[in-house]
Amino acid sequence: MLEVTELPAGQRNAIGVTLGLLGDEWSLLILREALLGADRFVDWRARLPISNAVLTARLNRLTEAGLFLRGNGYRLTERGADVWSILLSIWAWEDRWVASHVERLPGRVHRPCGKPFDPVLVCSACDTPVLAIDHSLEGGFGPSGSWERSVPEATTRRRAADGAPRRPSSDAAFFPQTTALIGNRWSAALVGAAFQGVHRFSDFQRCLNTSPTMVADRIRTLHALGVLADDYRLTAKGLAFFPVVMCLVGWAQRWYRAAEGPALVHRHLPCGTDFVAALDCSSCGDRLVRKDVVPTS
Numbered sequence: 382m383l384e385v386t387e388l389p390a391g392q393r394n395a396i397g398v399t400l401g402l403l404g405d406e407w408s409l410l411i412l413r414e415a416l417l418g419a420d421r422f423v424d425w426r427a428r429l430p431i432s433n434a435v436l437t438a439r440l441n442r443l444t445e446a447g448l449f450l451r452g453n454g455y456r457l458t459e460r461g462a463d464v465w466s467i468l469l470s471i472w473a474w475e476d477r478w479v480a481s482h483v484e485r486l487p488g489r490v491h492r493p494c495g496k497p498f499d500p501v502l503v504c505s506a507c508d509t510p511v512l513a514i515d516h517s518l519e520g521g522f523g524p525s526g527s528w529e530r531s532v533p534e535a536t537t538r539r540r541a542a543d544g545a546p547r548r549p550s551s552d553a554a555f556f557p558q559t560t561a562l563i564g565n566r567w568s569a570a571l572v573g574a575a576f577q578g579v580h581r582f583s584d585f586q587r588c589l590n591t592s593p594t595m596v597a598d599r600i601r602t603l604h605a606l607g608v609l610a611d612d613y614r615l616t617a618k619g620l621a622f623f624p625v626v627m628c629l630v631g632w633a634q635r636w637y638r639a640a641e642g643p644a645l646v647h648r649h650l651p652c653g654t655d656f657v658a659a660l661d662c663s664s665c666g667d668r669l670v671r672k673d674v675v676p677t678s
């Protein structure tokens with residue numbers, strides 16, 4: 382049974398809460414290892430170059446948020462295991478678009494068809510592939526949606542409380558560019574705005590509601606990563622990040638519900654239903670489920 386967390390009216394909505402929780406490289410790495418079988422403190426210590434203090438802080442946060450159940454170790458809950466589609470989308474995007482990985486990422490095989498594959502974002506109702514540029518989704522902010530409520534709170538306090546740097550060392554960085562995109566509240570908002578078609582400086586500033594200096598700084602960062610082009614529109618690499626965004630939105634709205642209603646509402650125009658993201662196998666076309674995704678070295 383899905384246990385949805387109710388969020389109070391007027392506070393951070395499902396997107397803002399989710400970005401605050403998952404827009405963090407350590408949390409993503411801990412969840413990745415959990416999906417690969419880690420369930421004891423020593424497992425993560427052995428697999429990640431993470432300090433006791435940082436690991437404790439992150440496990441506590443993820444447990445408080447209902448992604449782990451603490452008992453004899455840490456067991457992924459249904460909510461925790463459900464991040465697999467986000468992680469799979471990130472894995473595929475980093476693998477395809479980020480050349481600077483110290484080690485190549487492992488490959489992926491789809492167990493039922495036995496072939497290497499990429500995840501393909503589809504509409505869960507009609508199974509049609511959905512691209513950022515095909516304009517098959519209509520909608521935007523729902524009753525609890527706004528830019529202000531969709532970004533996480535400032536992280537200064539959390540960082541200080543951890544007493545350790547926010548990022549893993551570079552050789553452990555599995556998601557270096559993903560966290561540059563979603564691990565900072567202004568970057569995440571900028572990416573969201575760009576996917577809504579915003580491409581003028583003044584419009585970005587209106588959406589983010591922050592200083593021009595901050596907006597310019599975030600635009601520079603995303604431009605340097607090759608995600609935004611000279612004209613501030615998303616590049617092919619930026620557009621290819623769409624499945625990550627939609628899987629994050631899907632997870633957020635499966636597990637968090639603001640009192641007023643959803644943060645984002647999209648209709649899939651070809652079939653007319655409310656859009657819910659799903660992933661298909663690029664090799665056989667079947668719907669991907671968590672247990673059928675096998676990493677290969």
Ligand SMILES: [Zn+2]
Nearest residue numbers: 504507649652
């Ligand atoms: Zn559809």
Ligand SMILES: [Zn+2]
Nearest residue numbers: 491494662665
């Ligand atoms: Zn397949």
